[in-house]
Amino acid sequence: MHYQAGSDARTLRDALGCFATGVTVVTTLDEQGQPVGLTANSFSSVSLDPPLILFCLARSSSNLERFRRAEHFAINVLHIGQQPMSGVFARSSTERFDGVAWESWDTGAPILSGSLASFECATHQVVEAGDHLVFIGRVTRARFEPRRDPLLYFRGRYRRLHFA
Template sequence: MSNTVQSLEGEQITPLVLRDALGSFPTGVAIVTTIGEDGRPVGLTINSFSSVSLEPALVLWSLVNTSPSIQAFRGHGAFAINILRHDQGDLCMQFARPSDDKFADVNWSEGYKGVPVLDDVLVAFECETYKLIEGGDHEVYMGEIKRIHKTENHPLVFHRGKLSELAIAS
C-alpha cells in the first residue's frame, strides 16, 4: 500500500478523478423506494445516504437529474430508505441495473403513504419528503422519518467501486 500523496486542483479535478477520490470513503448501501405515477413500486440502489438532524428526524440522499425514476420521487411525496445487510449484494445489484421490474421476486410490504418497504433489510426508514434541493447534476431529497424498522445484523459496504463487508473487531 502506497503512502504517496497526489495533489490536484482546478481543471485536474475531473468528474472521473472526483468519483475515484470519493470512492475512498466507505459507505453503506441502501435501496430507496417510492410509488410511481402509475401506482407501481419504483426503487434504486444508492450510497448517498446521510443523517441531517435528530430533531426533527431528518435524513437525505441524492438522485442524478437524468434518472428515469426522478419523476416518481418528485411526485409521490414519500420514500423509504432500505439499508442492506452484508449478505444482500444480489439485491443491491438488482436495483442498481436498469430493469422493467426491479421488484421481481423481492418481498416487500406497503409502508408510509404506500411506499415499498423491503423485507429483511438491516434498517428501513419510512420518510415524508421534507425538502428538495438542487445540487449540481443531482437533486438532494431530505426526508422526515415517520417510521423505523431495524434488525441486528451487519451492513453491506461500498468502497472503491466494490461491495464488501465490515471487518468486525473482537
C-alpha cells in the same frame, strides 16, 4: 493522486470512493401506484429533531421525476447478504421488484423485507445541487435488525465489515 477543480472528474470520483458507505435501496410508488426503486449509497442523517435523512439522485436518473412527484419514499439499508438485491436495483430495468419480497407501511412506499434498516419518510424538501437533486425526508417510521452486518461499498467494490 491529486484533484484540482477543473481537472479529471474520474480522479475526484476515485478520491470520493475512499469514503466507505453503506448501500441502500430507495423506494416509492409512482402515480399509478407501482413500486419504483433504485440502489443508492448517497444516504445520510441530517437531524434528530426533527428526524430528517437524505439521499441524492442524479438529474440523469430515469426515476428522477417519479421521486420528485412523490410525497413519500423509503430508504432501505442493505445487509451483507443482500448484495444481489443491490445489483438488481442498480440495473436499468422496469422489473426490479420481480421476486423481491416487500411490504408497505402507512404511506405505501415499499419496505424491502429483511433489510438491515428501513426508514419511511414524508418528502420534506428537494434541493437542486449541481448534477444531482438532494431529497430530504422526515422520518415517520423506522425499524432495524441489530444482529446483521451492513453491505459496504468502498473504492468501487462491495466490502464486508471487519472490526479493528
